[in-house]
Amino acid sequence: MKVLIDADRCQGHGRCFSLAPTLFEFDELGNGVVIGDGRLDSQTLELARLAQVNCPEHAIEIDEAP
Amino acid sequence: MTDKPIVQDFATDWDHTDPAWVNNPYPIWDELRGRCPVAHTDRYGGAWFPATHAGVSAIANDTENFTSRTVVVGNGRPQEDAPPAPIGVAPPITSDPPFHQIARRLILPAFSPGAVNALEPQIRALCAGLIDQMEGHEIVNGGTEYAQFIPPSVIKQMLGFPAGDEDLFREFVHIILEGIDLPIEERIEAFAPIEAYFVQQIEEHQENPRDDLTSYLLNVEVGGQKLAMEHVFGTMVLILVAGIDTTWSAIGASLWHLASHPDDLARLVNEPDLMPVAIEEFLRFYAPVTMARLVKHDMEYLGCPMKENDWILLGFPAANRDPNVFEDADKFIIDRRENRHLAFGLGIHRCAGSNLARLELRCAIEEFIKRFPRFELADSSAVTWAQGQVRGPRNLPIRILA
Numbered sequence A: 001m002k003v004l005i006d007a008d009r010c011q012g013h014g015r016c017f018s019l020a021p022t023l024f025e026f027d028e029l030g031n032g033v034v035i036g037d038g039r040l041d042s043q044t045l046e047l048a049r050l051a052q053v054n055c056p057e058h059a060i061e062i063d064e065a066p
Numbered sequence B: 001m002t003d004k005p006i007v008q009d010f011a012t013d014w015d016h017t018d019p020a021w022v023n024n025p026y027p028i029w030d031e032l033r034g035r036c037p038v039a040h041t042d043r044y045g046g047a048w049f050p051a052t053h054a055g056v057s058a059i060a061n062d063t064e065n066f067t068s069r070t071v072v073v074g075n076g077r078p079q080e081d082a083p084p085a086p087i088g089v090a091p092p093i094t095s096d097p098p099f100h101q102i103a104r105r106l107i108l109p110a111f112s113p114g115a116v117n118a119l120e121p122q123i124r125a126l127c128a129g130l131i132d133q134m135e136g137h138e139i140v141n142g143g144t145e146y147a148q149f150i151p152p153s154v155i156k157q158m159l160g161f162p163a164g165d166e167d168l169f170r171e172f173v174h175i176i177l178e179g180i181d182l183p184i185e186e187r188i189e190a191f192a193p194i195e196a197y198f199v200q201q202i203e204e205h206q207e208n209p210r211d212d213l214t215s216y217l218l219n220v221e222v223g224g225q226k227l228a229m230e231h232v233f234g235t236m237v238l239i240l241v242a243g244i245d246t247t248w249s250a251i252g253a254s255l256w257h258l259a260s261h262p263d264d265l266a267r268l269v270n271e272p273d274l275m276p277v278a279i280e281e282f283l284r285f286y287a288p289v290t291m292a293r294l295v296k297h298d299m300e301y302l303g304c305p306m307k308e309n310d311w312i313l314l315g316f317p318a319a320n321r322d323p324n325v326f327e328d329a330d331k332f333i334i335d336r337r338e339n340r341h342l343a344f345g346l347g348i349h350r351c352a353g354s355n356l357a358r359l360e361l362r363c364a365i366e367e368f369i370k371r372f373p374r375f376e377l378a379d380s381s382a383v384t385w386a387q388g389q390v391r392g393p394r395n396l397p398i399r400i401l402a
C-alpha cells in the first residue's frame, strides 16, 4: 500500500502535512510532498485517508494493492 | 454608493450588495442551489453567480475560458484602465497563465509554513497585548478592539513598513475595495495617497535594503532581470489588501460564532486539541472571501449563455455549504472530520497567504478564549457585517462573563 501526491494537482493548501505530519511534509513553495517512499501499513493507511478526504484539490492518491 | 432597487429574485437579478445578501446570504444561496445552479443578473453590466461546489470548481479551474484580469466586481463593464492579462495590476491575483506561475512562485517561499510559523510568538504577544487593554471591561468589541488590529500589524512587519501606520492600511484597503464603485477619475484620485505611500516605502527600501518582503521584491531576479516596478508595486498592494480585511473577517466571524454558541465555546475551552479542526470549520462555515473572474469570449457554459466580459462571482462560501459535497452542510460541526472547504479558493490562485491566515486565526482565538473562557453577544442587533466580496462582522460587542 502506498500514498502519493499528484504534484500537478497540489496547490499547497497544506491540509495533508497539518493532519498527517508523519506522512507528509512541505517543500520550499509550501506544496505537499510524501515523506520517504510513501509505503503504508494498516495504521498509517487511516491517516493517509484522513489527509485524502481533506484535500480540496483531490491531489492525494492511495494505492491499496498490497 | 448608488441607490439600487431591492432584489426581488436572486436567480435573475442577484446583487451581493443587497441588504438581504449582506445580512444573511446563506438562505439565498441554498435557494439558488436548488433552483438554478448559476444565477444571473443584469446589474454590473451582466454577471453570473455559481452557487454549487461543482460550478465554482469548474470555473476556478478553467483559465482557458475565464480570466483573472479583474477580481473585484465593479459597476458597469470591467475597468478600461486595467492593464491586460496576463500580468494585471496586482500579480499574481490578476495574472493568468503562464505569467501567473512566475509571479506566484516568487512570493510562495515567504508564505510557506516554515516562514510564517516563525511569526507565531510575535502574533501571540500582539493578541495578548490587545486583550490586556480589554481586561476588566464588561463589554469589549471583538471587531474594533481586537480582530481589526491583528492582520495589519503582521503585514506591516512582513513588508517592513513603519510601526504606527496600521490605521492608514485599513483606510487604504477600504478605498481599494469600495473604490471600485467610483468612476475612473474619482478612483484615480482616491488612489493617489496610496500610490504616494507605497512609492515612499519603495524608495526608502531602495536606500536601506533589509530583510523583508519589500526588499526581496525589489531585488529578486527572474531570468536575470529584476521585476518591473509596476510588478513590485502591484504585489505589495495585493499583499496589503489580501492580507487585512480577509483575516480580520475570519477572526471576527469565529468570535461571533463562539459568542452565540456557548456549547461550542465550552468544548473548545475544554478540548484545546480540537483547535486545528475547529479552525477549518470556522473557515468553511464563515468563509469570508468571494472572488471574480471575467468571461473571455461568448460561449455556452454550464448551460448559460455567457458573453465576453460578463462577470463571474466565485461563491467559495456558497460552495462550502453545498450538501452534495458536505454532510450536514448547513450545520456547524466543530469536530468535522472531512472538510474539503474552499475558503482559500481552488486551483492555481489558491490563497498564497493561507498558512499565515490560519496561524493568525488560531492565535487570535486561542489567546482570546484563554483569557475569556466565557462570553456572549452583548447586543446581537448591533452587529454589522461588511458588504462586498469580503464578509465579516465589523462591530462586534461582546459581554465577558464571569
Ligand code: HEM
Pocket: B068, B071, B092, B093, B094, B104, B155, B238, B239, B242, B243, B244, B246, B247, B250, B287, B288, B289, B290, B291, B292, B316, B342, B343, B344, B345, B346, B348, B349, B350, B351, B352, B353, B354, B356, B357, B358
Ligand atoms: C482567512 C483569511 C483569508 C482568506 C479567506 C483568503 C482567501 C483567498 C482566496 C479565496 C483567494 C483566491 C482568489 C482567486 O481565486 O481569485 C486568495 C488569494 C490570495 N490571497 Fe488570500 N485569503 C486570506 C488571507 C490572506 C493573507 C493573510 C494573505 C497574505 C498576507 C493573502 C494573500 C493572498 C494572495 C497573494 C492571493 C493570490 C494568490 C494567487 O493569485 O496565486 N491572503 N485568498
